[in-house]
Amino acid sequence: MTTTADPDQAEIPTVSFDAEPSTYRHWKLDVQGEVAYLRLDIDETAGIVPGYELKMNSYDLGVDIELYDATQRLRFEHPGVKAVVLTSAKDRNFCAGANIRMLAQSSHPWKVNFCKFTNETRNGIEDATANSGQTWIAAVNGTAAGGGYEMALACEQILLIDDNSSAVSLPEVPLLGVLPGTGGLTRVIDKRKVRKDRADVFATKSEGARGKQAVEWKLVDEVIPKRAWDETVAERAATAAAASDRPSDATGVPLPPLQREEDADGIRYRHVTATYDRDAGLVNITVHGPEGDVPDTVERVHELGAQFWPLAMTRELDDLILRLRANELELGTWIIRTKGDVEDALAFERVIEQFSGSDWLVNEIRHYFKRVLKRLDVTSRSLIALIEPGSCFAGALLELALACDRQYMLDGFMEEADEEGEPAQLVLSASNFGTFPMPNGLSRLGSRFYGDDDTLAKLRQETGRRIDAAEAMELGLVTDAPDDIDWEDEVRIMLEERASLSPDALTGMEANHRFVGPETMESRIFSRLTAWQNWIFVRPNASGPEGALRKYGTGRKAEFDRKRV
Secondary structure (H helix, E strand, C coil): CCCCCCHHHCCCCCCCCCCCHHHCCCEEEEEECCEEEEEECCCCCCCCCCCCCCHHHEECHHHHHHHHHHHHHHHHCCCCCCEEEEEECCCEEEECEECHHHHHHCCHHHHHHHHHHHHHHHHHHHHHHHHCCCEEEEEECEEEECHHHHHHHCCCEEEEEECCCCCEECCHHHHHCCCCCCCHHHHHHHHCCCCHHHHHHHHCCCCCECHHHHHHCCCCCEEEEHHHHHHHHHHHHHHHHHCCCCCCCCCCCCCCCCCCEEECCEEECCCEEEEEECCCCEEEEEEECCCCCCCCCHHHHHHHHHHCHHHHHHHHHHHHHHHHHHHCCCCCEEEEEEECCHHHHHHHHHHHHHHCCCCHHHHHHHHHHHHHHHHHHCCCCEEEEEECCCCCCEHHHHHHHHCCCEEEECECCCCCCCCCCCCCCEECCHHHHCCCCCCCCCCHHHHHCCCCHHHHHHHHCCCCCEECHHHHHHHCCCCECCECCCHHHHHHHHHHHHHHCCHHHHHHHHHHHHCCCCCCHHHHHHHHHHHHHHHHHCCHHHHCCCCHHHHCCCCCCCCCCCCCC
């Protein structure tokens, strides 16, 4: 990245999210039977872009890309791992958090995408503990500051070494003029149940807390003497593993590199394609439904492994979302389509429904698709579903349409198209009522019809049958259902209108509309903490010439504008 006086004018590099353990520069994954050790060992010279050194085990986006890859491989390739110990390979230094030089030189979009991806990875760690029987334990064997402590907060247990110096802290407010943007404030009070007055003291005290105070304030679970550190950490991991229901004798599923073709016009995978219309500022995304025979046994699912359509498609969609968010900032509208046979899509869904409660792999696939749908929920793009003849928006794939801000469904066929088969149809299934919850804990139908229990009850009675455009409109499942005479004009006008509006205002509007009803820790992180952090990042007190981010490490204090806004 080129460093300039204005970080927002800096060149944004193209990001790849490809990783696998043999290419890790910053992590060491060591699987020891039922327990895996994931050790942070930062290569200071291996930042994802030039211009800074990753001192004190600090991290950047490249470090988190490797961490995300490790979390995925632990879930799919190592079913026998029942506990994961997250620790540091460096003595007396757990992690200093996000690299400050990196943040100071980065453009605003880079910082936003970095924080969002980091948050999603932390949420994935918590999801592994909650839904995969894979308990994560933070073994904090040195100072954990800022994002380093936030990494520990994502774990189910936090163990802190008692060596008279190691501490946990969230020093962003006093030192940098920003917030602990990867969930620190929220996890301290929501997850750790720290009293708000103590949380206030902790978050404004740059040195943090250690020893007995850290335990008393619930910032960590246990402080362990240095002489008993290794033995006690191993004992805690063994205890967590013994409580897990993950299989001990299962064979993992390798996750091979994704095959894709990428050029200036789009990205093409086997099951997902994306084509760019740069003049219109949009990308056309098509998810292709399954082809061929549907596995009817769990043994066949395991035999197919990463080629099993729900897993293969989900991996491709995940990769596409990440690449578009990081690399295609001006493609502000995503048009989402599906293509395939409705019955085939539902048949694959029945496999997931039948075996997810009894088979570890099917369970992992279900939760993976849930996490990728959540990526859509928090993506700062306008999402439009177009439902046309040949679509397969049924069951789980219907969630793609329900995740969108609007849904347009063609009523009938296009007059000039010599089409065979049936017009566009939707099919509801049981999975649309809570199998893939949003960050707010509700189903997408529950969010769409928030407070309207009668409609939700009526929709439950409509599961399993095909719903045409007119009925979908009547049931409230689509925004509009133009016929062939109006379809092209209606869609074109809608897209042109969208492109004419302020992207900043659209991002705020969409985020507010998508999350209704109750707040969860996860929704608070994205819809409240992240929003405030993004605003604070662009304020002069943080990023201005005299701001805290720019002055950090220079020996000079930041000069704050004292007005409260």
